[in-house]
Amino acid sequence: MNSDALLTIAEVxxxxxxxxxxxxxxxxxxxxxxxxxxxxxxxRVRRSALNAWLATRVEMAEAS
Known part of the structure; x- marks a missing residue:
């Protein structure tokens, strides 16, 4: 999977x-x-940006 792929908002x-x-x-x-x-x-959202954003959500959930 290309980490710089541009995702549509619908895909996100x-x-x-x-x-x-x-x-x-x-x-x-x-x-x-x-x-x-x-x-x-x-x-558009870069795949790498979405993955990084999701990783911050995991860290926030674990800290709660």
Whole structure:
């Protein structure tokens, strides 16, 4: 799997099993994985950024 693959938001939502509204709320709060805005205005998330973001969620859950 290419760690620099660009995932669509739909792919990210499916993997995380969350609604788009939840993802948008996370973005507005600065809690979502880092997004890339393409020239056409669409958002993408690097696979490596999603994996890193998920790793921080595991660490937070373990600390609780």
């Amino acid at each position: 939502l499916a993997e995380l099993q969350v609604a788009r509204s939840t993802f948008d709320a996370w973005r507005s709060l600065g809690l979502a994985p880092e997004c890339i805005k393409l020239p056409n205005g669409k958002l």
